[in-house]
Amino acid sequence: MKIIEVTAKTEYPLLIARESTTDYFYPCLDYMTGTAIRGAFAYIYLNRNNNNADEVFKKYFLNSAYVKWGGLYYQGSLPLPLTARTCKITPGFASSGHGVLDTLFHLISEEKSGRFDIIPDDCSCGAAYDRAPFEFFNQTNNGFAVALPKKRITSKVAIDRETESSRAGALYSYEMLNEGQTFAGNILVSDDIANELKIFISSVTAIRLGRGRTRGLGKVSVSFSAPAEYNSASANKYEDFNKKLYEFANTKGVKLDANKYFSILLLSDSVLEKSPKEYFQAVTSEYLKDNYGINCKLVAGESNKRIISGWDYQNNRPKDNALAITKGSVFAFEVQDENGVAEKLKKIEENGIGERREEGFGRISVCDPFHFHWEVRNA
Numbered sequence: 009m010k011i012i013e014v015t016a017k018t019e020y021p022l023l024i025a026r027e028s029t030t031d032y033f034y035p036c037l038d039y040m041t042g043t044a045i046r047g048a049f050a051y052i053y054l055n056r057n058n059n060n061a062d063e064v065f066k067k068y069f070l071n072s073a074y075v076k077w078g079g080l081y082y083q084g085s086l087p088l089p090l091t092a093r094t095c096k097i098t099p100g101f102a103s104s105g106h107g108v109l110d111t112l113f114h115l116i117s118e119e120k121s122g123r124f125d126i127i128p129d130d131c132s133c134g135a136a137y138d139r140a141p142f143e144f145f146n147q148t149n150n151g152f153a154v155a156l157p158k159k160r161i162t163s164k165v166a167i168d169r170e171t172e173s174s175r176a177g178a179l180y181s182y183e184m185l186n187e188g189q190t191f192a193g194n195i196l197v198s199d200d201i202a203n204e205l206k207i208f209i210s211s212v213t214a215i216r217l218g219r220g221r222t223r224g225l226g227k228v229s230v231s232f233s234a235p236a237e238y239n240s241a242s243a244n245k246y247e248d249f250n251k252k253l254y255e256f257a258n259t260k261g262v263k264l265d266a267n268k269y270f271s272i273l274l275l276s277d278s279v280l281e282k283s284p285k286e287y288f289q290a291v292t293s294e295y296l297k298d299n300y301g302i303n304c305k306l307v308a309g310e311s312n313k314r315i316i317s318g319w320d321y322q323n324n325r326p327k328d329n330a331l332a333i334t335k336g337s338v339f340a341f342e343v344q345d346e347n348g349v350a351e352k353l354k355k356i357e358e359n360g361i362g363e364r365r366e367e368g369f370g371r372i373s374v375c376d377p378f379h380f381h382w383e384v385r386n387a
């Protein structure tokens with residue numbers, strides 16, 4: 009497999025809608041989804057090809073064995089695990105706030121010991137620890153930094169066509185990502201078509217994404233690296249994770265029964281179908297057993313979900329809504345049969361999990377080293 013790095017810059021404000029709970033405020037996502045990126049390139053391909061969804065089109069856009077498009081995150085940042093905690097009053101890494109710690113090892117230890125005193129309650133300033141008010145972070149030379157793209161809110165008044173005046177109470181607002189900001193991610197592509205895909209995408213310098221494409225919104229300029237060999241992270245992550253977890257448990261006086269553990273962190277939203285139109289709300293041991301033959305038990309985790317929609321290019325109609333477990337969700341498992349687990353996990357990480365991987369869903373990190381930051385650090 010090859011990896012092509014993608015860099016995108018918002019030339020115009022960008023509104024990729026997040027599901028709204030009201031009809032007067034339309035919030036936007038803080039990133040560009042793989043679905044939107046893939047859709048923009050599919051649109052260009054079809055336009056140039058007389059709307060003919062030929063075999064090449066199917067390889068480029070509909071088959072994750074050939075191409076996995078990916079979401080683009082602000083400045084190439086990573087999603088913050090939902091197990092991260094930060095000061096409620098002065099949130100953020102030490103560069104801008106009172107620091108961030110990860111609580112996955114605390115959660116596993118509490119589950120195994122039945123104790124409830126392992127997760128620290130309060131920051132040293134006295135304020136409570138809480139989930140972070142930001143979704144992404146960057147690794148910097150001297151630690152971590154919050155990655156928060158700039159957004160603004162625009163308000164409009166709906167016009168009543170009959171009276172040609174503004175309708176009472178029809179003020180609505182929508183949120184947009186500001187222009188001039190850089191987002192980055194990648195496309196994973198099979199060796200045999202990496203070069204031809206690169207030629208196609210490089211012939212495109214700008215795409216239109218999101219809402220309001222005819223109203224001066226959503227223009228994004230794009231550039232790409234040459235295809236390079238894709239190396240997923242090493243199998244050592246699994247060993248490192250267990251070493252660090254046991255080190256942590258020791259400091260807390262918790263016994264872990266000498267079993268092995270692993271975690272799955274979602275780097276992008278993931279859709280795990282249970283049966284047609286029925287979805288898993290978490291990565292479960294049942295899912296891992298049925299799909300990968302891993303015998304394990306879910307011991308801890310934190311997750312969120314969201315409803316996603318999409319476009320079915322095969323049949324040219326909207327897709328049924330699906331349930332996605334959102335990026336940043338974390339699940340920890342206790343291994344019950346050690347046989348071949350490290351190799352299986354490496355494969356899962358390489359290939360991703362669940363449905364719609366061609367759209368960028370299902371990217372994961374196994375035993376992510378972020379979980380080793382169980383104490384608030386200075387950096």
Ligand SMILES: [Zn+2]
Nearest residue numbers: 095106131133
């Ligand atoms: Zn604090």
